[in-house]
Amino acid sequence: MMLTVSNLSICTKRTKEVLVHSVSFSVGNGETLGLIGESGSGKSMTSKCIMKLLNPRLFDQTGSIQWNGREMLTVKxxxxxxxxxxxxxxxxxxxxxxxxxxLKLGKQVEMGFSLKGQTEKMAFRKRFAAALADVNLPDARKILGSYPHELSGGTLQRVMIALTLLQRPKLIIADEITTAVDAASEYLILNELEKLKKSGVSMIVVTHDFGVAAKICDRVAVMKNGEIIETGKTKDVFTKPQHEYTRQLVQASVLFQEGLC
Ligand SMILES: Nc1ncnc2c1ncn2[C@@H]1O[C@H](COP(=O)(O)OP(=O)(O)OP(=O)(O)O)[C@@H](O)[C@H]1O
Ligand SMILES: [Mg+2]
Structure with a gap:
């Protein structure tokens, strides 16, 4: 297993509110796990915790997050x-x-990738322009010359996707990446995710959209009120849900019905 999350709990230091309660799941090499469930169920909190983005002064985080056998929850x-x-x-x-x-996007992207010298920068711009085109953003020059506030949320998200494609990490956590974009972009983004999947990248896909989950996830974990209530192969969970809440979610998802039934 690449990533193993065990009994992960997150609680606010100030109010002691439990946001995520004893969550366990794993993601294997080349596997895509869907994290699904209603708004506020703890999907983003869990994702941010794995990324070590939660301030330990604000949140108590207990349990274990192992990355290729190394404990990450307590790492410096x-x-x-x-x-x-x-x-x-x-x-x-x-x-x-x-x-x-x-900062204009071009500048911060170059800084983020620590690019030095004109040749390196030019080569990077070319690769970045190609990655942007893959997510339906053909005008790289305009994007690189813009400040973040000059672009829409959906466009910025696609810039993030393009950057991630360039970084080629081993595990990608995609948090609701098809929610803020139009149908054409959603289609292209899903295609990119499928390509990544074929290339062997592992993914955690956080989504409300059962159609998206049905299309690309090998397994899904269903979250409710900070807990995982059901987990299994995508097809099993969607066709034979064990939990009443999952059954309701599945029923409510028209897209899923159109896509699979
Ligand atoms: N910075 C924060 N401080 C305190 N509580 C927070 C904070 N951010 C989120 N929460 C709470 O944590 C719980 C889980 O939120 P989270 O953002 O993980 O939900 P989610 O499943 O990603 O929802 P959505 O589908 O709407 O994105 C919610 O009750 C939310 O109000
Ligand atoms: Mg969220």
Missing amino acids: MSELRDYRGRQISMIPQNPMTAFAPM
């Missing part, structure tokens, strides 16, 4: 360089927060 921030980005990369639900507001 100084040891995270390689883990975030090269090993695991997250495409966040709110992409605006992922960019610095005062």
